């Protein structure tokens with residue numbers, strides 16, 4: 174271990190990595206999840222699934238769709254791309270909407286609400302479901318962060334008229350999502366098929382990152398040698414880096430362009446990505462994410478200039494990230510990222526023009542919540558290094 178106060182450069186993967194152990198000998202049984210939905214359609218991303226859910230419900234230009242003040246812009250872009258109006262609502266510290274304000278925001282053009290489960294820690298949904306039923310609102314349950322688990326004793330995704338999910342946040346793939354429903358038949362539009370070269374690239378990327386992190390015993394050396402040779406021949410590798418599924422640097426215009434009729438949003442995911450996600454074992458994924466969350470929470474307890482937003486991991490939750498609330502976030506954010514820690518914040522991917530509400534935590538969360546990855550391909554040593562790095566930076570008195 175380096176002396177206290179020394180910064181380590183971290184080389185752990187930022188996102189799940191392909192490994193034999195996730196496909197062979199792993200148990201598929203534990204933890205309810207989106208795959209259990211009676212109606213399920215593959216999509217190219219979580220945002221594409223939101224677009225298809227809005228379309229399936231018949232949202233038209235001029236309709237209004239409610240979205241939380243604490244959001245990733247990818248949740249809002251599908252609404253604007255349809256010509257509908259995003260209307261922002263405040264949230265409680267549980268992540269649930271402030272229903273009294275929601276009620277005031279409604280008019281006869283308001284037809285749907287997007288309600289996320291943040292960080293992989295389920296948001297209560299029973300009361301919101303009743304609210305939507307009483308007002309004939311379509312509930313789109315955003316499970317991009319929360320693929321597994323229970324909310325108010327029911328499987329995640331089953332409260333919504335539609336549920337959407339994002340595959341790279343939980344599985345070793347660079348793209349893909351799905352639209353699911355426990356309540357309605359899904360007849361979304363026909364999606365464009367993917368080209369063979371895209372399938373080949375998806376497979377190559379998954380194999381390359383699996384071999385790079387030594388997760389494919391028996392084949393690691395061979396795959397690494399093949400990619401090194403290919404890179405030398407092509408003078409530089411053209412492979413994608415896994416990105417933990419976070420749209421960290423997307424601007425509004427780029428996001429909107431993804432929803433043109435011929436654009437990627439209306440394609441299927443590659444079959445390779447879909448199959449890698451669909452057949453991934455659950456037991457190791459669930460266990461390792463829970464262990465990583467609990468270990469990181471313990472190691473960051475009492476950290477200067479920061480507080481754990483949810484020190485206790487709810488039973489049956491399968492976390493995506495650990496949310497850490499940091500004072501003076503501007504001072505620390507880039508410094509932590511520069512060390513290689515997989516860390517995200519939603520300030521730069523917020524939609525412009527979000528109003529302030531006195532009873533809202535969303536505005537503060539957008540600035541102060543650091544989302545720290547706890548994916549299944551980080552081990553105890555990685556978590557230890559991440560915690561030491563964050564503590565060192567948050568304890569420093571450098572300006």
Ligand SMILES: Cc1ncc(COP(=O)(O)O)c(C=O)c1O
Nearest residue numbers: 218219220245247289317339420
């Ligand atoms: C809560 C939430 N919903 C939806 C999305 C969109 O998912 P995707 O990146 O797969 O389009 C994201 C992306 O980060 C997200 O964080």
